[in-house]
Amino acid sequence: MNEQKVVSKKKLGLGARIGDELRRNYLLYIMAIPVVLYFVLFCYLPMFGLVIAFQDFKLARGIFESPWAEMGGFENFYRFFTSKLFWPVIKNTLLISFYEILFSFPAPIIFALMLNEIKNLKYKKVIQTVTYLPHFISMVVICSMIIRFFDEDGIVTAFISLIGGERKNYMIEPGAFRSIFIGSGIWQGIGWSSIIYISALSSIDQELYEAAVIDGAGKWKQVVHITLPGIASTIIILFIMRMGQVLSVGYEKVILLQNSYTKSVSRVLSSYVYERGLGEGNDISFSSAVGIFTSLVNILFLTITNAISKKVTDSGLF
Numbered sequence: 323m324n325e326q327k328v329v330s331k332k333k334l335g336l337g338a339r340i341g342d343e344l345r346r347n348y349l350l351y352i353m354a355i356p357v358v359l360y361f362v363l364f365c366y367l368p369m370f371g372l373v374i375a376f377q378d379f380k381l382a383r384g385i386f387e388s389p390w391a392e393m394g395g396f397e398n399f400y401r402f403f404t405s406k407l408f409w410p411v412i413k414n415t416l417l418i419s420f421y422e423i424l425f426s427f428p429a430p431i432i433f434a435l436m437l438n439e440i441k442n443l444k445y446k447k448v449i450q451t452v453t454y455l456p457h458f459i460s461m462v463v464i465c466s467m468i469i470r471f472f473d474e475d476g477i478v479t480a481f482i483s484l485i486g487g488e489r490k491n492y493m494i495e496p497g498a499f500r501s502i503f504i505g506s507g508i509w510q511g512i513g514w515s516s517i518i519y520i521s522a523l524s525s526i527d528q529e530l531y532e533a534a535v536i537d538g539a540g541k542w543k544q545v546v547h548i549t550l551p552g553i554a555s556t557i558i559i560l561f562i563m564r565m566g567q568v569l570s571v572g573y574e575k576v577i578l579l580q581n582s583y584t585k586s587v588s589r590v591l592s593s594y595v596y597e598r599g600l601g602e603g604n605d606i607s608f609s610s611a612v613g614i615f616t617s618l619v620n621i622l623f624l625t626i627t628n629a630i631s632k633k634v635t636d637s638g639l640f
Contacts, residue, residue: 370385371385371610372610372614373385374388374606374607375399375607375610376390376395376396376398378391378392379606398607398608401611402608402615407589410589411590411594414589415568415569417500418571419568419569419571421500425508426508426511427560427561427564429508429515430512430515430519431553431557433453433512433513434516434519434523435523435549437450437516437520450513452513453512454513456510457511457513461578464510465578465579468502468506468579472491472493472498472502473493474490474491478492479491493584494581495583496583496587499584503579503588507575518556519556519557522556523549523552531544531548534547554637558631558637559637562628562631562639563639565623565624565626566624568619570591570620571591571592572592573592576593577593577596580593592616595613
Protein backbone atom coordinates (compact mmCIF):
# COMPACT_ATOMS: atom_id res chain seq x y z
CA MET A 323 0.00 0.00 0.00
CA ASN A 324 2.77 2.45 0.93
CA GLU A 325 4.58 1.76 -2.36
CA GLN A 326 1.35 2.46 -4.28
CA LYS A 327 0.94 5.81 -2.44
CA VAL A 328 4.53 6.83 -3.27
CA VAL A 329 4.03 5.92 -6.95
CA SER A 330 0.71 7.82 -7.12
CA LYS A 331 2.35 10.92 -5.60
CA LYS A 332 5.13 10.78 -8.18
CA LYS A 333 2.55 10.70 -10.95
CA LEU A 334 0.89 13.86 -9.66
CA GLY A 335 1.88 17.11 -11.36
CA LEU A 336 3.68 19.96 -9.62
CA GLY A 337 0.46 21.93 -9.15
CA ALA A 338 -1.29 18.95 -7.61
CA ARG A 339 1.61 18.30 -5.21
CA ILE A 340 1.62 21.95 -4.11
CA GLY A 341 -2.15 21.85 -3.59
CA ASP A 342 -1.84 18.67 -1.55
CA GLU A 343 0.89 20.27 0.60
CA LEU A 344 -1.24 23.39 1.20
CA ARG A 345 -4.26 21.28 2.21
CA ARG A 346 -2.27 19.22 4.70
CA ASN A 347 -0.37 22.10 6.32
CA TYR A 348 -2.67 25.06 5.71
CA LEU A 349 -2.52 26.22 9.35
CA LEU A 350 1.26 26.55 9.20
CA TYR A 351 1.09 28.60 5.99
CA ILE A 352 -1.60 30.87 7.46
CA MET A 353 0.64 31.50 10.47
CA ALA A 354 3.55 32.32 8.14
CA ILE A 355 1.61 34.98 6.19
CA PRO A 356 2.37 37.92 8.59
CA VAL A 357 6.10 37.09 8.58
CA VAL A 358 6.21 36.83 4.78
CA LEU A 359 4.31 40.12 4.41
CA TYR A 360 6.68 41.84 6.82
CA PHE A 361 9.79 40.85 4.85
CA VAL A 362 8.17 41.62 1.50
CA LEU A 363 6.88 45.06 2.53
CA PHE A 364 9.76 46.24 4.69
CA CYS A 365 12.80 44.36 3.36
CA TYR A 366 12.37 43.49 -0.31
CA LEU A 367 10.13 46.22 -1.76
CA PRO A 368 12.32 49.04 -0.34
CA MET A 369 15.27 47.53 -2.24
CA PHE A 370 13.72 49.01 -5.38
CA GLY A 371 14.61 52.40 -3.92
CA LEU A 372 18.33 51.63 -4.43
CA VAL A 373 17.89 52.98 -7.94
CA ILE A 374 17.82 56.47 -6.38
CA ALA A 375 21.59 56.23 -5.88
CA PHE A 376 22.03 56.19 -9.66
CA GLN A 377 19.66 59.10 -10.31
CA ASP A 378 19.58 62.84 -9.86
CA PHE A 379 16.56 62.23 -7.67
CA LYS A 380 13.95 64.93 -7.29
CA LEU A 381 11.31 64.31 -4.64
CA ALA A 382 8.61 66.14 -6.62
CA ARG A 383 9.23 64.01 -9.72
CA GLY A 384 9.60 60.66 -7.97
CA ILE A 385 11.69 57.63 -8.90
CA PHE A 386 10.11 57.03 -12.31
CA GLU A 387 10.54 60.57 -13.66
CA SER A 388 13.83 61.62 -12.06
CA PRO A 389 16.73 61.73 -14.57
CA TRP A 390 19.70 59.40 -14.37
CA ALA A 391 22.88 60.83 -12.87
CA GLU A 392 25.86 61.63 -15.03
CA MET A 393 28.90 59.38 -15.50
CA GLY A 394 26.66 56.45 -16.38
CA GLY A 395 24.70 56.82 -13.15
CA PHE A 396 27.78 56.73 -10.90
CA GLU A 397 28.15 60.47 -10.33
CA ASN A 398 26.90 60.25 -6.73
CA PHE A 399 29.48 57.57 -5.91
CA TYR A 400 32.22 59.67 -7.53
CA ARG A 401 31.19 62.71 -5.47
CA PHE A 402 31.37 60.64 -2.30
CA PHE A 403 34.77 59.07 -3.04
CA THR A 404 36.29 62.45 -3.97
CA SER A 405 34.69 64.35 -1.10
CA LYS A 406 37.04 65.94 1.43
CA LEU A 407 35.03 64.20 4.19
CA PHE A 408 35.41 60.69 2.71
CA TRP A 409 38.54 59.64 4.62
CA PRO A 410 37.69 61.41 7.91
CA VAL A 411 34.24 59.79 7.96
CA ILE A 412 35.63 56.34 7.09
CA LYS A 413 38.34 56.72 9.73
CA ASN A 414 35.88 57.76 12.46
CA THR A 415 33.50 54.92 11.58
CA LEU A 416 36.22 52.26 11.56
CA LEU A 417 37.79 53.49 14.80
CA ILE A 418 34.50 53.51 16.71
CA SER A 419 33.45 50.16 15.23
CA PHE A 420 36.73 48.40 16.00
CA TYR A 421 36.84 49.88 19.51
CA GLU A 422 33.37 48.42 20.02
CA ILE A 423 34.60 45.03 18.78
CA LEU A 424 37.67 45.24 21.02
CA PHE A 425 35.89 46.34 24.20
CA SER A 426 32.10 46.06 23.82
CA PHE A 427 31.98 42.62 22.19
CA PRO A 428 33.84 40.67 24.91
CA ALA A 429 32.20 42.60 27.77
CA PRO A 430 28.92 40.58 27.85
CA ILE A 431 30.90 37.33 27.52
CA ILE A 432 33.00 38.19 30.58
CA PHE A 433 29.89 39.37 32.44
CA ALA A 434 28.03 36.13 31.63
CA LEU A 435 31.00 34.05 32.85
CA MET A 436 31.12 36.02 36.11
CA LEU A 437 27.35 35.81 36.57
CA ASN A 438 27.48 32.07 35.97
CA GLU A 439 29.72 31.67 39.04
CA ILE A 440 27.19 33.32 41.40
CA LYS A 441 25.32 30.62 43.32
CA ASN A 442 22.95 32.87 45.29
CA LEU A 443 19.91 33.06 42.97
CA LYS A 444 18.37 36.16 44.60
CA TYR A 445 21.61 38.11 44.32
CA LYS A 446 22.02 36.87 40.75
CA LYS A 447 18.52 38.05 39.75
CA VAL A 448 19.10 41.47 41.29
CA ILE A 449 22.30 41.91 39.29
CA GLN A 450 20.59 40.79 36.09
CA THR A 451 17.67 43.18 36.62
CA VAL A 452 19.95 46.14 37.32
CA THR A 453 22.13 45.48 34.26
CA TYR A 454 19.12 44.90 31.96
CA LEU A 455 17.44 48.21 32.85
CA PRO A 456 19.55 50.59 30.68
CA HIS A 457 18.60 48.61 27.58
CA PHE A 458 14.93 49.54 28.04
CA ILE A 459 15.54 53.25 28.53
CA SER A 460 14.96 55.44 25.49
CA MET A 461 18.08 56.49 23.58
CA VAL A 462 17.16 60.16 24.05
CA VAL A 463 16.97 59.70 27.82
CA ILE A 464 20.21 57.68 27.86
CA CYS A 465 22.09 60.39 25.94
CA SER A 466 20.64 63.10 28.19
CA MET A 467 21.93 61.17 31.20
CA ILE A 468 25.37 60.75 29.62
CA ILE A 469 25.62 64.46 28.85
CA ARG A 470 24.61 65.31 32.41
CA PHE A 471 27.02 62.75 33.93
CA PHE A 472 30.01 64.14 32.01
CA ASP A 473 29.08 67.80 32.41
CA GLU A 474 31.38 69.99 34.51
CA ASP A 475 29.17 69.35 37.54
CA GLY A 476 28.29 65.77 36.60
CA ILE A 477 28.67 62.75 38.87
CA VAL A 478 31.27 61.06 36.64
CA THR A 479 33.26 64.28 36.36
CA ALA A 480 33.18 64.63 40.14
CA PHE A 481 34.53 61.10 40.52
CA ILE A 482 37.31 61.82 37.99
CA SER A 483 38.31 64.91 39.96
CA LEU A 484 38.41 62.85 43.18
CA ILE A 485 40.97 60.47 41.71
CA GLY A 486 43.15 63.32 40.49
CA GLY A 487 41.62 64.12 37.11
CA GLU A 488 40.64 67.49 35.75
CA ARG A 489 37.17 68.83 36.44
CA LYS A 490 35.75 69.99 33.10
CA ASN A 491 32.98 69.34 30.59
CA TYR A 492 34.18 66.18 28.88
CA MET A 493 31.35 66.26 26.34
CA ILE A 494 33.09 69.07 24.44
CA GLU A 495 36.47 67.30 24.46
CA PRO A 496 37.16 65.62 21.07
CA GLY A 497 39.64 63.25 22.70
CA ALA A 498 37.05 61.97 25.16
CA PHE A 499 34.16 61.38 22.74
CA ARG A 500 35.06 57.85 21.62
CA SER A 501 35.78 56.69 25.18
CA ILE A 502 32.43 58.07 26.37
CA PHE A 503 30.62 56.55 23.39
CA ILE A 504 32.13 53.07 23.87
CA GLY A 505 31.96 53.09 27.67
CA SER A 506 28.32 54.20 27.77
CA GLY A 507 27.50 51.57 25.14
CA ILE A 508 28.93 48.84 27.37
CA TRP A 509 26.93 50.14 30.34
CA GLN A 510 23.77 50.28 28.25
CA GLY A 511 24.00 46.85 26.59
CA ILE A 512 26.14 44.54 28.71
CA GLY A 513 23.21 42.99 30.57
CA TRP A 514 20.93 42.50 27.58
CA SER A 515 23.71 41.19 25.33
CA SER A 516 24.76 38.64 27.95
CA ILE A 517 21.40 36.82 27.79
CA ILE A 518 22.38 34.68 24.81
CA TYR A 519 25.67 33.70 26.47
CA ILE A 520 23.92 32.85 29.74
CA SER A 521 21.57 30.64 27.74
CA ALA A 522 24.52 28.94 26.03
CA LEU A 523 26.21 28.39 29.40
CA SER A 524 23.10 26.67 30.77
CA SER A 525 23.33 24.05 28.02
CA ILE A 526 26.79 22.84 29.09
CA ASP A 527 26.69 19.41 30.74
CA GLN A 528 27.34 19.87 34.48
CA GLU A 529 28.93 16.42 34.68
CA LEU A 530 31.92 17.85 32.83
CA TYR A 531 32.53 20.26 35.71
CA GLU A 532 32.14 17.47 38.26
CA ALA A 533 34.69 15.36 36.39
CA ALA A 534 37.06 18.33 36.19
CA VAL A 535 36.80 18.89 39.98
CA ILE A 536 37.61 15.22 40.59
CA ASP A 537 40.67 15.60 38.34
CA GLY A 538 41.80 18.60 40.41
CA ALA A 539 40.98 21.36 37.90
CA GLY A 540 40.46 24.80 39.43
CA LYS A 541 37.98 27.47 38.33
CA TRP A 542 40.31 28.97 35.75
CA LYS A 543 41.03 25.61 34.08
CA GLN A 544 37.32 24.80 34.08
CA VAL A 545 36.61 28.07 32.27
CA VAL A 546 39.39 27.54 29.74
CA HIS A 547 38.79 23.85 29.00
CA ILE A 548 35.01 23.49 29.50
CA THR A 549 33.12 26.77 29.61
CA LEU A 550 34.73 28.64 26.71
CA PRO A 551 34.74 25.62 24.34
CA GLY A 552 31.10 25.06 25.30
CA ILE A 553 30.03 28.51 24.12
CA ALA A 554 32.66 28.90 21.37
CA SER A 555 30.18 28.32 18.53
CA THR A 556 27.86 31.01 19.91
CA ILE A 557 30.74 33.48 20.22
CA ILE A 558 31.91 32.77 16.67
CA ILE A 559 28.47 33.22 15.11
CA LEU A 560 27.84 36.49 16.95
CA PHE A 561 31.33 37.74 16.07
CA ILE A 562 30.74 37.04 12.37
CA MET A 563 27.41 38.87 12.53
CA ARG A 564 29.10 41.78 14.31
CA MET A 565 31.76 42.01 11.61
CA GLY A 566 28.92 42.36 9.12
CA GLN A 567 28.05 45.69 10.79
CA VAL A 568 31.53 47.26 10.78
CA LEU A 569 30.40 50.41 8.97
CA SER A 570 26.94 50.52 10.54
CA VAL A 571 27.56 52.59 13.66
CA GLY A 572 24.13 53.79 14.82
CA TYR A 573 23.46 57.42 13.95
CA GLU A 574 20.95 58.12 16.74
CA LYS A 575 23.42 58.07 19.60
CA VAL A 576 26.11 59.84 17.56
CA ILE A 577 23.79 62.71 16.63
CA LEU A 578 22.44 63.05 20.17
CA LEU A 579 25.91 63.17 21.75
CA GLN A 580 27.90 65.15 19.18
CA ASN A 581 28.30 68.91 19.14
CA SER A 582 30.29 71.46 17.19
CA TYR A 583 33.42 70.72 19.27
CA THR A 584 33.39 66.94 18.70
CA LYS A 585 31.99 66.71 15.18
CA SER A 586 35.44 66.12 13.67
CA VAL A 587 35.78 62.82 15.57
CA SER A 588 32.11 61.84 15.85
CA ARG A 589 30.88 62.18 12.26
CA VAL A 590 30.40 58.59 11.02
CA LEU A 591 28.87 57.21 7.83
CA SER A 592 25.37 56.84 9.24
CA SER A 593 25.28 60.37 10.64
CA TYR A 594 26.83 61.69 7.42
CA VAL A 595 24.02 60.02 5.44
CA TYR A 596 21.47 61.66 7.73
CA GLU A 597 23.12 65.09 7.33
CA ARG A 598 23.25 64.92 3.56
CA GLY A 599 19.91 63.21 3.00
CA LEU A 600 17.54 64.66 5.57
CA GLY A 601 19.54 67.51 7.06
CA GLU A 602 20.88 70.64 5.46
CA GLY A 603 22.15 68.83 2.36
CA ASN A 604 18.79 67.41 1.24
CA ASP A 605 20.71 65.26 -1.27
CA ILE A 606 18.84 61.96 -1.21
CA SER A 607 20.69 60.45 -4.18
CA PHE A 608 24.06 61.09 -2.56
CA SER A 609 22.89 59.55 0.73
CA SER A 610 21.58 56.48 -1.09
CA ALA A 611 24.96 56.02 -2.78
CA VAL A 612 26.72 56.19 0.60
CA GLY A 613 24.22 53.69 1.98
CA ILE A 614 24.94 51.22 -0.84
CA PHE A 615 28.68 51.62 -0.29
CA THR A 616 28.20 50.90 3.43
CA SER A 617 26.16 47.76 2.74
CA LEU A 618 28.66 46.41 0.21
CA VAL A 619 31.62 46.89 2.57
CA ASN A 620 29.66 45.24 5.40
CA ILE A 621 28.91 42.25 3.17
CA LEU A 622 32.61 42.06 2.26
CA PHE A 623 33.66 42.02 5.93
CA LEU A 624 30.98 39.42 6.72
CA THR A 625 32.07 37.13 3.88
CA ILE A 626 35.78 37.37 4.71
CA THR A 627 35.21 36.77 8.43
CA ASN A 628 32.93 33.82 7.71
CA ALA A 629 35.48 32.29 5.30
CA ILE A 630 38.29 32.62 7.86
CA SER A 631 36.09 31.13 10.57
CA LYS A 632 35.13 28.18 8.38
CA LYS A 633 38.77 27.50 7.61
CA VAL A 634 40.09 27.87 11.17
CA THR A 635 37.22 26.56 13.32
CA ASP A 636 34.97 24.77 10.79
CA SER A 637 32.08 26.91 12.05
CA GLY A 638 30.31 29.73 10.25
CA LEU A 639 27.05 31.29 9.15
CA PHE A 640 27.09 29.74 5.68
